[in-house]
Amino acid sequence: MINVAIIGVGTVGQSVAKILKENKTLISARAGEEINVVKGVVKDLSKKRDISIPLTTNIDEVLNDDSIDIIVELMGGIDEPYRVIKAALTNKKAVVTANKALLAYHRYDLQEIAKNIPIGYEASVAGGIPIINALKVGLSANQILSIKGIMNGTCNYMLTKMMNENVSFNDILKEAQELGYAEADPTFDVGGFDAAHKLLILASIAYGIDAKPEDILIEGIEDINEHDMDFAKEFGYCIKLLAIAKKSKNNIELRVHPVLIKESQMIAKIDGVMNGISVIGDFVGESLYYGAGAGGDATASAVVSDIVEIVRAGQSSPMLGFKKPHQSQILKLLPVDEIESKYYLRMKVVDKPGVLANIASILAAWDISIETILQREAKEKNKAMLLFSIHTCKERQIKSAIKDIEAQETLNSKISMIRIED
Ligand code: NAP
Numbered sequence: 001m002i003n004v005a006i007i008g009v010g011t012v013g014q015s016v017a018k019i020l021k022e023n024k025t026l027i028s029a030r031a032g033e034e035i036n037v038v039k040g041v042v043k044d045l046s047k048k049r050d051i052s053i054p055l056t057t058n059i060d061e062v063l064n065d066d067s068i069d070i071i072v073e074l075m076g077g078i079d080e081p082y083r084v085i086k087a088a089l090t091n092k093k094a095v096v097t098a099n100k101a102l103l104a105y106h107r108y109d110l111q112e113i114a115k116n117i118p119i120g121y122e123a124s125v126a127g128g129i130p131i132i133n134a135l136k137v138g139l140s141a142n143q144i145l146s147i148k149g150i151m152n153g154t155c156n157y158m159l160t161k162m163m164n165e166n167v168s169f170n171d172i173l174k175e176a177q178e179l180g181y182a183e184a185d186p187t188f189d190v191g192g193f194d195a196a197h198k199l200l201i202l203a204s205i206a207y208g209i210d211a212k213p214e215d216i217l218i219e220g221i222e223d224i225n226e227h228d229m230d231f232a233k234e235f236g237y238c239i240k241l242l243a244i245a246k247k248s249k250n251n252i253e254l255r256v257h258p259v260l261i262k263e264s265q266m267i268a269k270i271d272g273v274m275n276g277i278s279v280i281g282d283f284v285g286e287s288l289y290y291g292a293g294a295g296g297d298a299t300a301s302a303v304v305s306d307i308v309e310i311v312r313a314g315q316s317s318p319m320l321g322f323k324k325p326h327q328s329q330i331l332k333l334l335p336v337d338e339i340e341s342k343y344y345l346r347m348k349v350v351d352k353p354g355v356l357a358n359i360a361s362i363l364a365a366w367d368i369s370i371e372t373i374l375q376r377e378a379k380e381k382n383k384a385m386l387l388f389s390i391h392t393c394k395e396r397q398i399k400s401a402i403k404d405i406e407a408q409e410t411l412n413s414k415i416s417m418i419r420i421e422d
């Protein structure tokens, strides 16, 4: 018999206890052992919960209990779960976590501490989609050329609603929170950080790269508005928050930001809370993974799969997938300024002769070529909304041009920029 303690019995923790109860005989047959949740740890014992397991507020009580075999960490945060997981590993207990924020910073030191003690983290990326297992096991024969995905269910839910319905940003965010999709601090979702945490975890498995969130380009969806949605519709695009890892000869490019993608692309069709990830390997070619990226039950499905695997196989491979160092681990992160993309720019300007020509000449001075221009009436008198799409250039070119354009007196707002992924 295997005893499990769940530290954090909230949205995901309750679903884990529910699955282990409702599918008990099936799970026992698959694992080869009966699995019991013997204790849950929470902050507030008086809260009403959907499951009935013995609860405590004392984390150390379960960490020091020799009868507990597996600690499932579902409390969120970084510092306290880091302490908890280290203590569990020191006490030789296997660990399962869904905590991508923690892993974005501490995955390599936890791997080092764990050595042969199993750590499962399938639920940390893309909720119910088994993408960690796919990359670590299923695609291990390949050099991973790129990973491109919608990895934040909250943002995808919000962008889908903004594209299809006339609803305010704050109302949809509230809805996503009520549905249990959002992080405790939803700026992690809308600011792109949550997707970046997940990308960094996948990049470790694919390339062995030890990057932190501060090292990579991260932009969120906070500035996207109805003008951007209208432009997207008019030119056959939709707007998605994408997490992208790309390998070139000597570099790895890692970035998270909103993109305009053609409606005809597969990834553009992934709507609502669903996540979708495309992985290209040098021999396998492209493979696509699709499923629920957030929510209690989908995420708990991945947590329980880790528990089952730990019970039946133990630690069958190193946490991040590399048994020995490899040259991919010395590939450098491409500096953000060197990243290349196509761009869309939105700006509000004074509507008078010469304004457009001036902007075009600033773009030309930075060697930037315009693909399309659209002018719209702004709500205010004598103002116009200008929308540009720009041919491929480097981040440093477009950012310098934006700075110069924003310095013009004829500009009436900050420029909004979205990358275009064809
Ligand atoms: P949640 O609903 O806020 O639940 C957190 C739980 O942890 C609550 O039961 C809370 O107790 C408990 N807790 C927090 N701090 C504690 C402390 N210091 N001591 C004891 N208990 C503590 O969060 P969640 O949505 O389930 O997410 C849990 C983890 O899974 C997070 O790392 C999150 O990023 C990750 N995740 C979530 C999803 C999702 O869709 N929700 C998907 C993938 C990954 P009380 O109930 O008493 O407040």
Ligand code: HSE
Pocket: 124, 125, 126, 127, 151, 152, 153, 154, 155, 181, 182, 183, 189, 194, 293, 294, 295
């Ligand atoms: N807040 C996260 C999301 C939960 O919306 O995708 C799943 O990791």
